[in-house]
Amino acid sequence: MPDTTSRPSPADGELVARAAQGEERAIGVLYDRYGSVLYAVAYRIVGQRADAEEVVVEAFAQAWRDAPRFEAGRGSVAGWLTMIARSRALDLVRARSRRDRITASAAADRPDTPPAMGQFRADPGGALDHDERRRQVRQALETLSPPQRQAIELAYFDGLSQSEIAERLQEPLGTVKTRVRLGMQKLRECLRPFYFERGT
């Protein structure tokens, strides 16, 4: 069950520190705060609900193991967790791709029918909730040119390097690099007020 305590909510960084000391409940609170974000990353990459769930489980298990090495002040806990989930999701996709190549399976993975949209759980500490962030992120993405957005999404969600993106799109590498750089600069300017809570 989600944590429903009415006491002031501990900061994210404090929860990671508690996890590092072996407090499993701290992971439960982090799940309540960011489970939806991690699931969204995982689902976007793997495209299947069962696999996305497995990625979330593995991501929190890795966060539990790596908690003693988390460096407070080097970015947000949400950013750290998201990075872990993205890596695990890409690992799963690559493993699936290798397996498919080996078995010469022609069947393409089709995403499951996505579940109905619900509400992301707001940070009980009263910080900006995920709905508001999602709205701002969508607005920020709309300020990008379609090629900029495509390049950034191929990098982040497909795990492609800039060279691989250039090959896939049959575009010069320099063009792809410029799109990634300028697009990310624009997103940074738009989203600066909406970053997740810092890890301190």
Add this chain to the structure above:
Amino acid sequence: MTGPAQDSLQDLAAAYALGALSADETRRFEAFLATSPETQREVEEYREVAALLALGGPEGQTGGGSLPGGLRDRVLARVGDQQTRPLAAARATAARPSSAVWVALAASLLLAAGLGAGLVSSRGRLAAVETELAARNTTLDQTGRRLAEREATLNSILEPGVELYQLTSNGDPEPGIQLFWNRQRNQAIVHGFRLKPVPTGKAYQLWFIKDGAPVPSITFKPEPDGHAKVEHVPVPEGGKLSAAAITVEPETGSAQPTSPIVMVGALKRS
């Protein structure tokens, strides 16, 4: 090849945060990153941007906001597995013995001395294990990146229509250069082996012989083990390509060869 200038390295911060650099670019960028607090801040900020990207997908591509029932329990069950308990927790337990342990310690000086030494020893062992684990994790990550890079190279080489040409030194099979030429993409992968080191400030340079004249291509330096690999090498279009050759040139490259050919191989016409 010569490394990119410092200002262009800083330009790679966004791509680095997205995980969009090749293994080679990552190595060079991380070396630069360690020396630039400004770039470190920039990377941290771009990572925050990347973390938000998942929220920007269209409805239906985010998997929905409602988490599947039972997932929280699965996460906690996995975390509760003793195999995944953080080392810091074990260290904290070892470092802070219970009061009962202290009573027992007081009961026997001899035992206390033994336990105390044991605690110090186990704390030291745990610290050593933690350090080793961190080092192994780093090695694992690096190995994973290298494997992914090699797999990508292998896939490129195995693409249909890729032709292999050998560049040798007077017919001697070693040292040698393998040129994997993808005619469809007008690109090549250059793989060198048993290459001799080049003098400081020098590098090997590849030339394509087109219509009887040398066309300058990439420069590269061999690794200490004599290997070298350069991907996405553009192959000149138009005209008749008859051969590829290697000379030793200044590491910034030359417009015309300034030294004798050290390796050469004929290229067949398609």
